[in-house]
Amino acid sequence: MRIGQLARRSGVSVRALRYYEEQRLLESTRTPGGQRDYPDEAMERVQLIQDLFAAGLSSRTVVELLPCVSTGVATPAMLDQLIIERDRIAARIQDLTRAKTKLGRVIENVTAANVAQD
Known part of the structure; x- marks a missing residue:
């Protein structure tokens, strides 16, 4: 193509x-x-x-x-690098999941506060 x-x-x-x-x-x-x-x-x-x-x-x-x-x-060095990258991505996913959870709580609190004001 x-x-x-x-x-x-x-x-x-x-x-x-x-x-x-x-x-x-x-x-x-x-x-x-x-x-x-x-x-x-x-x-x-x-x-x-x-x-x-x-x-x-x-x-x-x-x-x-x-x-x-x-x-x-993969060479042993490539395999090591693949593992490092996989683990780095997994840690990043955990960080993002934590941030998502925190934002979800903020949204719930803001929504509840807005409902209480009405």
Whole structure:
């Protein structure tokens, strides 16, 4: 698929897809006319990259870890890094869950106060 089609289907800008290629996160072939051509699996790869970025991983870290996603094989150092990132994400989820709970209580209190005023 062409870069515009991948951008539309993935919801990621053409500029971001080019950046992913520059960072060696995504690969394409070129048509005889020089246009980028992505395999169907690129969609899944872009979604994974987006998820990893959303989880706070840097492009450098993603570049280091993506090979084991593709091959299912990791060096001991890669495995250690995967575990570190997983644990960091888990801690972040706990922090966000706590913040969500606190905000829920604030909303309940504000709602109850507003009802009491009526």
